[in-house]
Amino acid sequence: MTTARSIIEQGRMHPLQWVAVIITIGLNALDGFDILASAFAAPGIAGEWHISREALGLVLSMELWGMVAGSIVLGGLTDLAGRRRTILLCITVMALGMAMATTATGPESLSVWRLVTGFGIGGMLTSINAVAAELSSLKHRSLAMAIMVIGYPLGGVIGGLVVQQLLKGESWRAVFMLGAIASAVFIPLVVLFVPETPAFLEQKRPAGALAAINRTFARFRLPALAALAPRGPETVRPGLLDIVKPGLIGTTTVLTLGYFFHAISFYFILKWAPKIIADFGHSPSEAAGVLTSANIGGAIGGAVFGVFMQRFGIKRPTLVVLLGSVIGITLFGSHDKGSTLLIWSIAASLGMVFANAAIVGFYASFAAGFPTHVRGTGTGFALGIGRLGGALSPILAGYLFKAQLGLQGVAMVMACGSLVAFGLLARFNLRPR
Numbered sequence: 001m002t003t004a005r006s007i008i009e010q011g012r013m014h015p016l017q018w019v020a021v022i023i024t025i026g027l028n029a030l031d032g033f034d035i036l037a038s039a040f041a042a043p044g045i046a047g048e049w050h051i052s053r054e055a056l057g058l059v060l061s062m063e064l065w066g067m068v069a070g071s072i073v074l075g076g077l078t079d080l081a082g083r084r085r086t087i088l089l090c091i092t093v094m095a096l097g098m099a100m101a102t103t104a105t106g107p108e109s110l111s112v113w114r115l116v117t118g119f120g121i122g123g124m125l126t127s128i129n130a131v132a133a134e135l136s137s138l139k140h141r142s143l144a145m146a147i148m149v150i151g152y153p154l155g156g157v158i159g160g161l162v163v164q165q166l167l168k169g170e171s172w173r174a175v176f177m178l179g180a181i182a183s184a185v186f187i188p189l190v191v192l193f194v195p196e197t198p199a200f201l202e203q204k205r206p207a208g209a210l211a212a213i214n215r216t217f218a219r220f221r222l223p224a225l226a227a228l229a230p231r232g233p234e235t236v237r238p239g240l241l242d243i244v245k246p247g248l249i250g251t252t253t254v255l256t257l258g259y260f261f262h263a264i265s266f267y268f269i270l271k272w273a274p275k276i277i278a279d280f281g282h283s284p285s286e287a288a289g290v291l292t293s294a295n296i297g298g299a300i301g302g303a304v305f306g307v308f309m310q311r312f313g314i315k316r317p318t319l320v321v322l323l324g325s326v327i328g329i330t331l332f333g334s335h336d337k338g339s340t341l342l343i344w345s346i347a348a349s350l351g352m353v354f355a356n357a358a359i360v361g362f363y364a365s366f367a368a369g370f371p372t373h374v375r376g377t378g379t380g381f382a383l384g385i386g387r388l389g390g391a392l393s394p395i396l397a398g399y400l401f402k403a404q405l406g407l408q409g410v411a412m413v414m415a416c417g418s419l420v421a422f423g424l425l426a427r428f429n430l431r432p433r
Contacts, residue, residue, distance in 0.1 A: 032155025044172025057398020070122020160292025297349030318361030333411020
C-alpha cells in the first residue's frame with residue numbers, strides 16, 4: 001500500500017522542499033554560531049570582569065553542559081511532539097538565552113543564560129536531521145543531509161566575519177544580541193516553510209493527520225494520500241540497555257569513549273583560540289578572525305574527508321585524521337607572541353581541518369557500528385557522552401593554564417584526547433551492519 005513516506009521518497013523534489021532543507025542548513029549554522037558566541041566574546045568578558053583563565057573556562061563550557069541536558073530532554077521530544085514544534089521550542093529557548101546573556105552582570109548570571117542557550121541547541125540537531133531526511137526524496141536525501149551538516153562550521157565562519165566588524169565598535173554583549181536576533185528571525189521562517197513531516201504524522205497519527213499530510217503534499221505538488229496505511233504489529237522499542245548487552249557493549253564502549261576523548265581536543269581551539277590570541281596582544285576583532293579561519297578549515301576538512309571516506313571506507317581515513325588532529329593541535333600551541341595573525345590563522349585552520357574531519361568520521365562510525373534497531377539509541381548515547389567531553393574541554397584547559405604549563409604544554413595535553421581516540425579506534429573492528 002502507498003504510504004506518505006513512499007510518496008516523499010519516490011517523488012520529485014519540489015522547490016519548497018529544498019527551501020525547507022535550506023532552512024535546516026541555516027538552523028545548523030545558527031547552532032554553530034551560538035556555541036562559539038562565548039568564544040568570540042571571551043576576550044571582552046575577561047577584560048570587563050577581570051576573571052581568571054580557569055573561571056573563564058567554566059563560563060565557556062556552560063552551553064556545552066546545556067547541550068548535554070538538551071540532547072537528553074529535547075532530543076526525545078521530537079519523536080513525541082513532532083519535529084516542527086520541537087524546532088520552534090528550541091529556537092525560542094536559544095533566542096531567550098542569547099538575549100538575556102546581554103543583561104549579565106557577572107560570570108554567574110552569564111553562565112546561567114549560556115546554560116539555557118545550550119539547552120535549546122541540544123535539542124535542535126536531532127529535529128533538523130529528521131526534517132532534512134524526511135522531507136527529501138530518496139534520490140536527493142544524501143545531498144540534503146550533507147549540505148545540512150555543513151551548516152555547522154558555516155555558522156562559525158559567517159558569524160565570525162560579522163563579529164569581526166561588530167567588535168570594532170561594540171562590546172562583547174553585541175555578539176549575544178546578534179545571536180538573539182538571528183534566532184528570532186528563524187521563527188517565522190520555520191512557521192511558514194517547514195511543515196510537520198508526513199512521516200511523523202503517519203507514524204503518530206494525531207487527529208487530522210491525513211488532512212495535514214495531504215496539505216503538505218499539495219504544497220509540494222505530490223499526489224494526495226488516499227488513506228493511512230494500516231498499522232503493523234506493535235513492537236517493543238529498544239531501550240538504552242540494549243546497547244550494553246553482549247555483542248554490542250564493545251561497539252558502544254569504543255565509539256562512545258573515542259568520541260568523548262576526541263571532543264576534548266576538538267573544542268580546545270574552538271573555545272580558547274580568541275582568548276589565547278588576544279592575550280598575545282591582538283584585538284578581540286583580530287582574534288575572532290582567527291576563529292573564523294579555524295571554522296573555514298573545519299568546513300573544508302569535513303567536505304574533503306567525505307570524498308576519502310567513500311573511497312577508502314571509514315576506519316582508515318578516521319585514524320589518519322585523528323593523528324592529524326594530534327599534530328595540528330600540538331603545532332597550534334607552538335606559536336608565541338611573535339607570530340603574526342596569518343600564522344595564527346593557518347595554525348588554527350590546519351588543526352580544525354583534521355579535528356572536524358575526525359568528527360565526521362565518528363558520525364559515520366556510529367551509523368556503521370550500531371545495527372538498525374539500536375542505531376538511534378546508540379548514536380544518541382555516544383553523542384551525549386561525547387558532549388560531556390566537549391563541556392570538560394575548556395575547563396580542563398583553564399586549569400592547565402593556571403598550572404603554568406604554558407601554551408605549548410597545554411596544547412600537547414589537550415591534543416592527547418585525539419591520540420586516545422586513535423588508540424581506541426585502531427583496535428576496533430568496524431563492520432557496517
